[in-house]
Amino acid sequence: MSKTKNRWLIAAAAVGIHISIGSVYSWSVFTNPLKEAHNWGLSEISLTFSIAILFLGLSAAFMGHFVEKYGPRTSGILSSICFGAGLIGAGFAESIGSLYLMYFFYGALGGIGLGIGYITPVSSLVKWFPDRRGLATGLAIMGFGFASLIASPVIASLISSAGIDKTFYILGAVYFIIMIASSLYLSPPPKGWLPEGMKGNKEISQEKNRDLSQLTANEAIKTIRFWALWAMLFINVTCGIAIISVASPMAQDVAGLSAAAAAAMVGIMGLFNGFGRIGWATVSDYIGRPNVYTAFFAIQTVAFLLLPSISNAILFQLIIFLILTCYGGGFASIPAYIGDLFGTKQLGAIHGYILTAWAAAGLAGPLVVSWIRETTNSYSLTLFIFGGAFVCALSISLLIRLNIKKLRETNLYTSSNSVKPS
The missing domain is CATH 1.20.1250.20 (MFS general substrate transporter like domains)
Structure with missing residues (x-):
């Protein structure tokens, strides 16, 4: 061997x-x-x-x-x-x-x-x-x-x-x-392989079987859960990319940062984007992917609604950095969430379909924020609109829990009824 x-x-x-x-x-x-x-x-x-x-x-x-x-x-x-x-x-x-x-x-x-x-x-x-x-x-x-x-x-x-x-x-x-x-x-x-910590432990070794389902990509896209994930990623990325694309001028306009300070802030944003990816994804192993996504949207709803009224430069930057951790965390946590909901049979293909949300958001985010800024001569309306978008995302993250709970109960019922008494 x-x-x-x-x-x-x-x-x-x-x-x-x-x-x-x-x-x-x-x-x-x-x-x-x-x-x-x-x-x-x-x-x-x-x-x-x-x-x-x-x-x-x-x-x-x-x-x-x-x-x-x-x-x-x-x-x-x-x-x-x-x-x-x-x-x-x-x-x-x-x-x-x-x-x-x-x-x-x-x-x-x-x-x-x-x-x-x-x-x-x-x-x-x-x-x-x-x-x-x-x-x-x-x-x-x-x-x-x-x-x-x-x-x-x-x-x-x-x-x-x-x-x-x-x-x-x-x-x-x-x-x-x-x-x-x-x-x-x-x-x-190799087929049937498990890490050392899971071998011999029946409860832990059933981790794979705790996936809600084992679906192909074409089966997955016919479910509500798939489109809920797509919508959540689209909103998270649209708003995050929009902030990234105008971070420097917005910091100067809203919080009064100098051009040099705003440029430094943009550089530091990359660190929080990266740390958010590993940090939130690791946290999701302990508190679960549904809880992490609900946290993303609750945090960002408050953050985006507060930003227009914050003139303190340090507080403004801290909120921007917090938003960037959620932006990066959304990318990093989605593959594990896909595995939880659809299994690993065709995870790569399902992940590919979900990433069309990124392509759409990459076009929509910068265009929306630039158009609203030019039309209103202010970033405030943009931030309020994105805050409203996160309310929608938060609602989706809560509704998907109901779908997960219903499917899990169905799986338990089917499993219990498939066991015949000896």
Whole structure:
């Protein structure tokens, strides 16, 4: 028999993939150099990032079944090829000054690599960590959140020393190597495998069987629970991305921060986004995913309704940081929530479908907040509207509990009636 792999190294491999593709959040570092080199407009350059996020959501949705069918190793290799080729192609596009090729390589091809890479490790991690689903998926998705803190200064240094095109070439090669190495170690656990702490303990070893159901992706999307998760993620991401997109000018307008202080706040926001991913996901292992999501929306309802009236700079920033932990935590906790509700049969495919909420929110959030700001010349109405959206999300998080309770009672009834007396 072959030796069983170390599940913590599986988690490290997942982080390797996510910390590579998460560098997409450092796209803004390229903005000014590209503008100066080619005289491209700000909106034209920003569209590259929007295309990448759009293709992330679309490829996650359409390639989820591919991930489940061919496994994490094959899908990870495909992600490595697409993302690495996308970056190298972006270098070529920059060298000849072609914006449309930049859209194709970095936006479309790189975006496909992003989507496949994002969902690739998740299904395996949930199976390797039946006792710590939240912690495992939180670790990987934390890597995606923290990636820009590492990548941004490296990219800035490479651009100044090697040029824009060579920066893309170097990044493409380095990330390709990291992702390939990580992908080659990924694999699902052997059939029937359990971690040492669960072996021999009948109550704990039944953790897998406590999932509400074992559904395929096509079965899952026909349930109320799926669309409740989709709506909750959409609202959480829409409002979070909106805050991220206008954090600096809003801090200056509402709380009176200087431009330098607001810029520093934006940098620190990345830390809270990352820590929120691992922190909330770990907490969800102890208090349950339904409780965590209810906490997200209760906290953010109060936070968004308070923000317009807060002029104290420190308090304003603390509330923004709290919102960012909930934003990151929503991403990290959703895979474990999917496993709880639909099982692990096709978790990757279901996760891919759910991530279309991210693609939709990535387009809706910044557009809504910018339009309302320009129309009303104030951020207050935007924050009140988002506060109202979180009231809706809070209601959904409470209603889904009723659906879960009803299904659990049905499962118990069916189970008890299926046992025949001896």
